Amino acid sequence: MKIKGKLKEKVYEYIDNELSEEERLEFERLIKENPEFRRYYYATKKFYTSLKDMEEERIPYSVEHRVLSKILRERKRKLSLSFGFALTLIIVALMFLPFPANNIKRRVTIPISYKNHKFIPSSYVSLKHVKEIGITVYVKDERIEEKSGKLSIPKDEFTPLYETLKDKGEVEINYIKGGNEEQDMITVSIDYKNYPSLSGSRMLGFYLPYIIVGLILISPIFFFMRRRT
């Protein structure tokens, strides 16, 4: 017997209790009266009951760790991208403002009697960047305004002093002649650029941008190395 498609569907719906009261009664009447349909119904019921009783296949191992590490790695990647972007901005900014060579004037006042006074402006000032050295004598009395004034050092006198600075890295005052009085003072002023290229942390400050740029440039190597491992 060929059972109509709609009726076949009703078998599953009947078993699942999805038929209306009227349909259910009609269905049960058919089962009772039609032996072929009854056989079909019981066969389908057995098949369907077994099918519904099948168990889900369980995952052999949890993917929790893998998924979570992927998620967190993604977060790290985003963070490093943001960090890299911020760093790039900083570097670009630094490149536009690379250690502005601020002119700094340092002054020290010493008694005139110290003929060979050594004046070291700063431990990190490169003498290559010393722009100007001025030596000024002031007389400390009431007539200071009238008598004193800036004593300019002629170029020919200045040159040997400058050479000394270049060689030794310090100011050596050995040409100055002041007044006879003990209390007369000289003021040494050095005008230089604060170009931090000599040593220590300042030196690091100078090279750091280059180190960072270098690290960024070679960072893909580390990435590929990690992938290979």
Next chain:
Amino acid sequence: MKNEKELIRKILKGEKELFSLFIREYENQIYSLCISIVKNREEAIDLVQDTFYLAFKNLSSFKGNSKFSTWLYRIAYNLSISRVRRKNNLLSLDSVFEDGKEVDIEDETSDIWLSIDEEEIKRMIEEGMKKLKPWERAIIELRDIKNLNYDEIAEVLGIPMGTVKSRLNRARNHLKKIIEKEFGTKGNKINHIDRDED
């Protein structure tokens, strides 16, 4: 799972580690759907991972109109079907239904069901399932094994509820037919004993 919305809110706020609770809760269910479609363990495990990863990435788009598990099933189903389609180079999901038209599968009553025990039937179902189309396996898995209701299945598969019912019956009858053909008449593995059950 209780407080799913609250959990999602926390995850979206930055407590990403909490997502592992969803993985623990649903990985078996997602896996069973994936493997019913792709029939390969490693691929199914990959798909489970992809499902959760994609779900995490699109978590903000989950509006809570359906169950979270239904949403996950939908992602898993789409990924799995795409995988099978790529693998088999199938053009359309509808090809099995001949552009959506129903194909009547002849279903003559076979008595094999009445003569064998349940364990044997289950073994035959397991074998028969392998011969079904991936989407037939999926719909049977969702309804008859996972007990999803028609609305949920319609949402997972992205088809109207009426179509769910017809496809479901078609898939069931197809499976039944395969088993009857394979185990009943061909191999003669089953003795036919006519008997009625009351």
